[in-house]
Amino acid sequence: MPKPIPQTDPHANYLAHRAEIDAAVAQALDSGRYILGPQVAGFEREFAAFLGVSHVVGVASGTDALHLALRACQVGEGAPVFTVSHTAVATVAAIEHAGAAPCLVDISADTYTLDPNRLEDAVQAVLRTRRAAPSGQTPSRSRRGAIIAVHLYGHPADMVALAEIAQRYDLWLIEDCAQSHGAMIGGRTTGAIGDIAAFSFYPTKNLAALGDGGAVATNAPELAERARLLREYGWRERYISAFPGYNSRLDELQAAVLRVKLRHLRAENQRRRALAARYTAGLAGAGLVLPVERPGVTHVYHQYVVRHPRRDLLREHLAAQGIGTLVHYPLPVHRQPAYQGRVWVGDGLPISEQAAREVMSLPMFPELRDEQADRVIEALRAALQR
């Protein structure tokens, strides 16, 4: 049997940049600075330039980035935060870390992202049951809640429609960019469109550390300032907390790795897009639902996700050929034991539940070779004919 094909391969990405990464890590080790030093400052500056935002704040993980983004917006205790159930559990966990109330909304069946029409219905239903916030005298009064748009699989959510709803209902618009580093809508990069954005650098993401890492990005100086203080105990001045904060720092070694990886991100996203085009051409007419790209967006294919009612059987056939697949995600958040029956889901989330039953993620990473993608295509076509 030919060599197995993994679904993802962070080690291959390390090997692809090994000399540069090893040199950058050695330099960081020799600098004697290990926390919040020149590597983190350099990465924050370079990633801000890449995104086209004025501020990036490095933090310890993507989950923390979402949490601190919500805290920076001062989304209040119990305030509604609208997002999807078809996402990494981290999105919903972070809402509860901030003391806010997750309100889960169904997705569009074609792009797997928050459906703006269903969102508007949900916002009306939830806000109707809550008393309006006291009329604001203080200029810093926060908005009534937030929307977290998840750019799932690397496809941007419909930010134009979501921004309109956010504005109409006085909600913050937060982007979960954990899967969308470099994805664009028109000429704008995801992470530069909403009020504030959260990134993860978990080792399998498009921009990946060799450990945990995350970042908050925003154009609003006051939000950036709050996130920056929140990541270290609310210290404006060392050892003096201006307000209660956390410990959520990006470390120098991970920042050094990220500076190297960032230089290759555009090329690697291009490679993902080329592999996706190969899959789409090779699988056309095979009876699978294939990914689509909404006109005007640049999808960065964190995952290449296909859909089929006999998904589990197809996965078994592929596994027998040494081809790895994964399911992102097998159980919507509102069906998981930690959340079931406890989070707001309106009249239910049928599209999310169907997606969880039918989706599978094919092998997708920049080092995947064309002939390997062709093997995946052949094996999948054969499995579909059985």
Ligand SMILES: *Cc1c(COP(=O)(O)O)cnc(C)c1O
């Ligand atoms: C990975 C991921 C996160 C969480 O990031 P961590 O760095 O693992 O904490 C949040 N949201 C989405 C959509 C993700 O894919």
